[in-house]
């Protein structure tokens with residue numbers, strides 16, 4: 001009965017795993033070379049800086065079905081993280 005403290009159940013680990021998976025999945029699965037239905041770059045930046053769930057719902061939904069926007073959003077997030085450190 002010592003199986004309670006096994007390290008693979010740390011939340012942080014699972015989160016990182018999932019995020020890594022989601023990142024490679026979303027960044028490749030939905031090519032949209034003509035950028036059909038894409039929100040303006042401004043919307044992506046606004047959501048990255050000050051996410052408001054009700055207002056940004058359609059943008060965040062779009063990210064889950066459009067690789068170019070997803071990649072752009074990841075870029076913006078990385079930028080913000082760099083600027084804030």
Ligand SMILES: [Zn+2]
Pocket residue numbers: 032035036037038039062066067068069070
């Ligand atoms: Zn898009």
